[in-house]
Amino acid sequence: MNTMSYKKVITIAAIMVATMAILHFTNHSEVIKANKPFDTFPMTIGPWHGVTSRFDQKVYDILGVNDSILASYHSDKLGPVNLYVGFYQSQKEGDLIHSPKNCMPGSGWNIIKTSIEKVDVGTLAAPKSIKVIKLVLEQDSQKQVVLYWFQSRGRIISSEYMQKIWLVIDSITKHRTDGSFVRVISPVVKNEADTVKTMKIFIRDIYPYLKTYIPS
Numbered sequence: 001m002n003t004m005s006y007k008k009v010i011t012i013a014a015i016m017v018a019t020m021a022i023l024h025f026t027n028h029s030e031v032i033k034a035n036k037p038f039d040t041f042p043m044t045i046g047p048w049h050g051v052t053s054r055f056d057q058k059v060y061d062i063l064g065v066n067d068s069i070l071a072s073y074h075s076d077k078l079g080p081v082n083l084y085v086g087f088y089q090s091q092k093e094g095d096l097i098h099s100p101k102n103c104m105p106g107s108g109w110n111i112i113k114t115s116i117e118k119v120d121v122g123t124l125a126a127p128k129s130i131k132v133i134k135l136v137l138e139q140d141s142q143k144q145v146v147l148y149w150f151q152s153r154g155r156i157i158s159s160e161y162m163q164k165i166w167l168v169i170d171s172i173t174k175h176r177t178d179g180s181f182v183r184v185i186s187p188v189v190k191n192e193a194d195t196v197k198t199m200k201i202f203i204r205d206i207y208p209y210l211k212t213y214i215p216s
């Protein structure tokens with residue numbers, strides 16, 4: 001077995017162990033509600049104006065979310081961007097947060113690039129940045145960028161593996177398995193760099209609002 005295959009086996013085994021631990025400890029975890037219902041999430045944030053929409057009900061049945069917001073935002077000079085936040089009061093069997101890396105290919109989009117992006121979400125007086133996962137997707141002649149992260153129990157997590165590991169740790173130490181998934185999508189109109197720049201501005205603007213809805 002080569003080194004890459006060995007690492008892959010170890011990774012899969014670790015995920016299986018983590019998942020079993022989640023299912024064992026989640027029965028003893030508290031059910032944590034969102035700070036505010038997401039149907040009150042603002043549709044006007046700075047220069048951005050949004051319109052809510054919904055997935056098909058079968059999508060929500062698969063996702064297993066307890067609360068969520070799906071909205072498309074634009075501004076006079078920037079946009080469009082699509083925001084989805086899915087909140088889970090607790091994560092038990094069948095209700096674990098889903099990754100776009102699994103969902104997007106099923107909807108016809110091919111992942112052509114993945115990386116980690118740093119996004120500034122602070123102010124000049126109090127600088128702060130977070131790391132998010134970036135996907136570049138392509139379908140026929142269309143291209144779009146996805147930036148997403150897991151915002152769970154006071155942490156910003158930019159790794160599916162670490163999301164599961166922290167879920168196990170917090171279920172044991174905090175008796176909590178609540179969590180949120182935040183995803184921003186934007187089509188590439190001019191070029192990828194301009195698209196990412198617009199998305200980062202949007203994330204910076206909505207980040208303070210996310211913190212008022214998602215429990216720390």
